[in-house]
Amino acid sequence: MAMTMAQKVLAAHSGEKSVVPGQLVVTDVDLVVMADSVFHQTADRLPVDLKKVAHPGRVVVLLDHAVPAPTVRTALAHKRAREHADRLGFRWLADVGRGGIEHQLIIEHALALPGQLVACNDSHTSSAGVLNCAARGLGMADIVQLVCTGKTWYKVSPAVKFTLTGALPFGSYAKDIFLHLAQTYGSQEGHDVEVDGPGLASLSLDARATLATMCTELNANFVMFPADQLIRDYLAGRADRPFEPVQADPDAEYDAVYEVDLSQVRPSVARPDAMNRNVAPITTVAGERVRIDQAFVGSCANGKLSDFEVAAGVVRGRKVADHVRFLVTPASQAVYLEALKAGYIQTLIEAGAIVTNSTCGACSGGHMGVLAPGEVCITSSTRNYKGRMGSADARIYMGSSATVAASAIEGYIADPAPYLEAMERSA
């Protein structure tokens, strides 16, 4: 039976020769990632207190959802996480100041490798699929069960494939690819997603990771990219153990194969409350004079060095509109440091932006940039659901970091094209 990439990984980790969609498999997992959220105590439930774990060497704790701790409850969760990591001998705990957002750290530190199976209690775990591993989010209780017993279960999914051709035109970014997919093809619920094709070679690791992260918002399960030359080169010297890339069988079956011509992708914006089938070209939305209160560049999807580069490029020598708060959050301490060395942070601050420490922060409305009722935000983070970033009466638009930065300058949702062209001329 021919299999897709994710199906092959599930078969290999469940001791099955082959698996078929709909089948329930019980698997080993190579890497289990726990965020600080696992260790939170809620008012009516006991905190997690683990006595023994199956494979501590496969477990990492990456504190990111709210760091540094904004509340006593969070501080206790962090304390409990450290205590568990010490006592049980986990592979790594990335503490405040030495880590960042977990999905960024998985890639930066090559914690996950091609062909592996990866689980984490966060829905954007599919981000790691950029490294040709099968990664997806599970629930917190699932993750605790997996850490304890060394096993979890999956229902094998059918897949769809996006075959990329061409290259992005000037001014379009990976976020715009996602917005294009969300508008053109809509929800892929119940399916794994594979991304391949000759157009992939034109996308950097950052761009691929943005796209992989955002495929979660197409409601995809596993999201997998091939281990092409870029990935092999990236992992050379970073991987701490041998690995076996996985390829789909040539005759693997897909419920749909979509050819996506990257040269047709235009800068776009998702309107508030949903992304799938809720996207309009930036030229349209810019014409609507949408006044904003906050602009946010950050998250596992778009807090990368390339986002800092474009945001700083757009605002260089300009000022953020008086009525706008422009928040920029790096995806990791390493991104922060690189952005600092490159001068991007100085440029952003001189323009009137605030650069925060690395945290999930404003993306999930936890701290550092929560929205008030009636406010309007444009973000390059992961979700624009009602209430996602604070008040349920706030409105959240989503675009690329270039679009967000241009909007911060104008105070209204803005087409970044003139800014990007000026950037290009001065380069």
Next chain:
Amino acid sequence: MIGPAGLTRITGRAWVFSQDYINTDALMPRSGYDLPPKEQDALVLSSVRPGWASQVRAGDLLIAGRNFGTGSSRPAVTLLTRLGIAGLVCESVAEIFFRNCVSYAMPVLECPGCLAMTTEGDTVSLNLEAGTYANVTTGESRSGPRMPAMLRDTIAAGGAYAQLRAEGYM
């Protein structure tokens, strides 16, 4: 501990949320994380239907649309349990939310066509063992895919944490 017998006839009053893609930011808003339970409960689905949470009675069932519970992996189902919801029947359920239903012991059935056969306030019944959904008021019934035994056992045991405690892990 629910016990397998307790999963064969979960009968109660139906609440109908017919919108597709109701997400976990709506079910469990981040703004409620640090509030006392009663105040957090009041926020459940408040952006979809203000005031709903206070009308739920213990034993009610929730009937919902496609890909219910999409989005963040947060344990939103635990708030439905706390409100008193005894079972969930949906056109389809988002995958992480489905896992959370299993691991936090919420009986759940994916049952295409469930919305069309349910009017809010009907008495409805979920049989998790058989994978069937019945509208007691109208006499109509339908089946969904039967949940694999391993997952039903987790629900019957009271969820993943209860299993881990019983096995000495916690």
